[in-house]
Amino acid sequence: MILKALYDYYHRSKELARPGMEYKEIAFLIVIDEQGNFLRLEDCRIDNKRCKSFLVPKSVSRSSNPVANICWDNCSYVLNYSEANLPLKNPPADIQKLAVKEAHIQKEREKNGRNYNTFCQKIEELHVALPENLSLKALHLFYGKGNETILAALQEDSLWEELCKNLTRNVSFRINGEPTIIPEDEELVNFYLNSLSDHRADRESRTCLITGEKGSLVELTTATPILGSQATAKLVAFQVDSGYDSYGKEKAYNAPISHDAEFAYTTTLTHLLRKESRNMFRIATRTYVFWASAISEVGMEAESCFYSLMSLQEDETDNPDKGVIQVEKVFKSIFSGEREVETDDSFFILGLAPNSARLAVIYWKNIPIREFAGNILQHFEDMDIVDYRKEKRPYKGVYSILSAVTLQGKVGDVQPNLPEAVIKSIFQNIPYPYSLYSACLRRIRAEQRTTQARVATMKAYLNRLSNNHHKLTVMLDKSNKNVGYVCGRLFATLEYLQKKSSGIDSIRQRYLNAASTTPAAVFGNLMNLSVHHEEKLNEPSVIFFRKLKNEIIDMLSADGFPTHLDIQNQGRFFVGYHHQMAEFYKSNKEDEDNVE
Known part of the structure; x- marks a missing residue:
């Protein structure tokens, strides 16, 4: 295939x-x-x-x-x-x-x-x-x-x-x-x-597995190396006397391919893998190539937009979101039927990794282009979350997601199997990998800092779970009574209160990890500290914060703060925290800063 x-x-x-x-x-x-x-x-x-x-x-x-x-x-x-x-x-x-x-x-x-x-x-x-x-x-x-x-x-x-x-x-x-x-x-x-044709004409003709037609067979296929592989690495190769030979057949005769078919597929792969190719992207040691099945305006635009979504380089310096917005616009027009596509038009994604003298196929997907557009749009919807940063940057692409879960944003340090798991989730509209979600939590705890990409990723992961009956929204959801979400909102309120009164946010650095895992152990102390922070505010501000605290606390059960939040509710904690912070900055533009 x-x-x-x-x-x-x-x-x-x-x-x-x-x-x-x-x-x-x-x-x-x-x-x-x-x-x-x-x-x-x-x-x-x-x-x-x-x-x-x-x-x-x-x-x-x-x-x-x-x-x-x-x-x-x-x-x-x-x-x-x-x-x-x-x-x-x-x-x-x-x-x-x-x-x-x-x-x-x-x-x-x-x-x-x-x-x-x-x-x-x-x-x-x-x-x-x-x-x-x-x-x-x-x-x-x-x-x-x-x-x-x-x-x-x-x-x-x-x-x-x-x-x-x-x-x-x-x-x-x-x-x-x-x-x-x-x-x-x-x-x-x-x-x-001509000499090439004469040489092949003298050889025995057999049926090619690709075309189904008879022709002279290639003995050794052409190398199509990728980054990290040997220069002689091939997509199709057989090691002699190593258990790959069958019925006395050697080399490429185990999988007969004609010269014409071999030239066609190796030339295509080499073309897709060229340095300036816009049909390829790399993540760590993995190389991915993609293409549309038909030469059409829709197919070419789908390829171009997908490259913009996956590419590490951002071409738009004045408005980084412009590329993502264009991607969403094109895929919406394809999925809605505004742009006509043939029913058999497909989109192909091939993932490769270096493997000794060969290339390992780590991912392959053939998907109708309209279904593919729908899956990309669903990813956008799941990742969509309120953005209160001054300098808004794209956060829905694979590079942004993976860099958010690695130390100093180094995508090359990501877990070996995580890139293909994330890409598979996006392409096939299946749940995001748990390893991605847990990596988000680890990075937040290690840095005591949330980022747009991390919170959006946790929201997307949680919303795709089958047991999530109350979907997380793009903006603040005051009707969400989930204990993790409510505790996150309250922590954001207490942090913002401290920042308004003292100009610092030391409680985030000291208590964020504990508040997101064992709320009962820290929130009593934090509530007492908030009373002292209120003493430095004017009366209208005091009334505002007291009212908001009471409103949030009233959403908790009669048992009060939970002793422990499970792994899913820890993620909801940070989404609630982010939503509440966005609400503060939305109401107070003068306090808006460049939050990551």
């Missing part, structure tokens, strides 16, 4: 590479003339992380033996040069360690030599096959000068030091005066694609 969805994406997209080709980032170009003389280096880097992409023959699959790409590769292949050729920095003082280090460097240099010879041999094979091709003739003459002569010429270029800092990045060639690079040469590309 996953591979078929990726395969379909390729065939409905118009921006992906044609079969046999791929867009590849090239960091530097070696510019030569038609006689193979080196002229200069060209820098194709956009910034420290990105380089310009070129449409080149698809990269080869590598194991232990060297295999060269078509007229592009890393510096080990193209120049017989890697970090092993650079001067040794901070050599070990110990003679034995130095000897081990030098032996390792020597092995790397020998490996460079094998890679370089393989690349030169590939150039010669192409030159023999296309002797009249000017680009290949120039490359033939360039490598005919010898590696030492080539390196000596390059080292005179002003960009050589920059190249030495990027030796693992890709390098290619361009003939001076030509607008395209050599791997884009039309005659070369056609020859490569």
Whole structure:
């Protein structure tokens, strides 16, 4: 199902590479003339992380033996040069360690030599096959000068030091005066694609599990690495002689996939995983990609809005809520039927994690786009809570939720399985994970501080519980007689009273944790302290606070304050606390501050 969805994406997209080709980032170009003389280096880097992409023959699959790409590769292949050729920095003082280090460097240099010879041999094979091709003739003459002569010429270029800092990045060639690079040469590309077809035609045809059609099968699938995985990590792979082989079948023959289908799904996944992709987001070690099944205005808007909801970066600096508001607007129009969608239009979400030499699928969901829109809207509704901060910021996205439950907001420190559990709750409209709720409580107790995201998350968790018969509202609910909610309101009243009378809120720092778990142990003392705080206020304020305290206390049972609040009522305590504080700041705008 996953591979078929990726395969379909390729065939409905118009921006992906044609079969046999791929867009590849090239960091530097070696510019030569038609006689193979080196002229200069060209820098194709956009910034420290990105380089310009070129449409080149698809990269080869590598194991232990060297295999060269078509007229592009890393510096080990193209120049017989890697970090092993650079001067040794901070050599070990110990003679034995130095000897081990030098032996390792020597092995790397020998490996460079094998890679370089393989690349030169590939150039010669192409030159023999296309002797009249000017680009290949120039490359033939360039490598005919010898590696030492080539390196000596390059080292005179002003960009050589920059190249030495990027030796693992890709390098290619361009003939001076030509607008395209050599791997884009039309005659070369056609020859490569034709030879690819001839090679596959000689192989036995079998039924592809993705398309259901007969075709030559791929033996090794293309790597589609993610952050944290090996560079050779694949979505489909079988380890030989490790219990994965069946009925004498080896490698990819355990799950036969045709070359065309393999190219389509790997090209799609690579496209979705690219650095600038707006169909991907990462949380800790997890990488998620998503896409709509159909090319339509609604599908594209759903993808864009979902990216805005999940993205860590906020594009709107003047009004951070603007992105969330637009997301809600688009999904409302889809769910209500204002924007027409086909009944079979779907939304796909694929979660991946690094797992040795493979990619682990940790989440997969195929959901009708209208149902998906409804689930997102339900999440917004459950997370909606009054916001009395001066600088309002989004708090309903996954990053905001997860950062609220980690120390210093570091999402990378979140529990390993929590991100997919939260995302599953949002996508499928099921109860939020208990681990998220308990993490909110732990962070509040550790910091003696509530935040907008924490309180909203606890409200959302509690409202989705099946045993919650009195749903928590967005704003203050004076009809809610839940003991935890009432105690939270009273604590907020006593804290605000202290702040109005003395300008401090020391009771929050000293008593918040105890009040939210064992109210009977602290509220008697707090009520006595409030009498002293009232002495510093004017008469109207005294009357206001006394009336409010009595109104809240009257909502408790005749037994008074409970000795202990269970885990759910502890959450309701903080929601009631937040609601009552919001009511105070709503009535007294001059006291409003930047509450987190």
